[in-house]
Amino acid sequence: MGIAAVVFDMDGVLIDSESVWEQVRHEYVDLKGGRWQPDSQVKMMGMSTVEWSAYLADDLGVAEPADQVAADVIDLMADKYAHHVPLLPGAVEAVRRCAESWQLGLASSSPATLIDLVLAKSGLIDAFAAVLSTEEVGRGKPAPDVYLTVAQRLGVDPKDCTAVEDSTNGLRSAHAAGMRLIAAPRPDFPPSREALALADVVIDGVDQLTTEVVTG
Template sequence: MSIAAVIFDMDGVLIDSEPVWEKVRHDYVVLKDGRWQPDAQRKMMGMSTDEWAAYMSDDLGVAKPLDAISGSIINLMAAQYLHHVPAIPGAVDAVKRLSTQFKLGLASSSPATLIDLVLDRLGLIDDFSAVTSTADVGSGKPSPDVYLETAKKLTLKPAQCAAVEDSTNGLISAHAAGMRVIAIPRPEFPPAPDALALADVVLDNIDQLTAEVITG
């Protein structure tokens, strides 16, 4: 089945935001007298908003209601993005280039407010035909739900979609959805070897993401 769409992850694929998420969450946990753990950010990558708020409460010891935790973190992230969106070099050009040849979707673990803010600041809102947050489907990655929902919005079968991911949970999610999986790992948060092995293609950077790579 030929590939008709490319579905991007956002954090770690289009923007170098995982270090920003880590700093914001770390500082908030410390401020609230919680217990930050060295692998906390890696564990939260791919979680939905409700899931990472619960993790921060249950595992990191933030004694606040879940909606207060998530609301505070989202507001802090929005403030960071209003100051500067850390676009990965080549990402905007890749989206613009591929939008002329494929339908584009976005399947992100970020909440809709942050997705909209980032796409607006990068000038990419009109390039995506379908945008889904894990908050819209309830289950975060590695569940395939966010990818399946995005394919549904694009009116395509999962096998007609290529997913571009960077993280362990994202790669597992896209593979479980039955999509062609293209991995662009981030050196700061490399995916687990068994998750990376699920990718059909592994690239060094997003500049290498061409139509030929997508279609195989």
């Protein structure tokens, strides 16, 4: 029946936020006496809030309970976004363009409070028929849970959806859900070659997301 919906990731697709997450988490780990590792941010890309807060506490040695870690880091991120939402070039236009032809969903690893803040400040809160954080489902990316649930809420079969992703775990998640997959990798946090190979098409950025790219 063709493509019925487009499902976007948020971090790294609509906003250039991975470096912000890395800065905030790195500074927090240092402040709390933990041990930041060179690959820590890459490992956390796609993790749910429960998963990455436990990683900071258990693996990186932050001397706080995981729920406190989550609350602290989310507050720090919200403060960053309150001052500036780092929208990627063409992101708003790409969302509006897709909304003219399809239902839209958002499947993000960010907590719901940050998703709502970003969408409100970018003027996109009305564009998405289904918005979901991995903290609201059983498992974070690369598990397909968040994409499957968004498709369910949109009332469409996952195979009739196109997903737009950037990270290794995100690409694996959308592919596991059975969606047509567009990769928009970020050069500063590139996905693995194996994950990138799962994509039906690769674009340099969300500004290249046209009707023809979505439908193939």
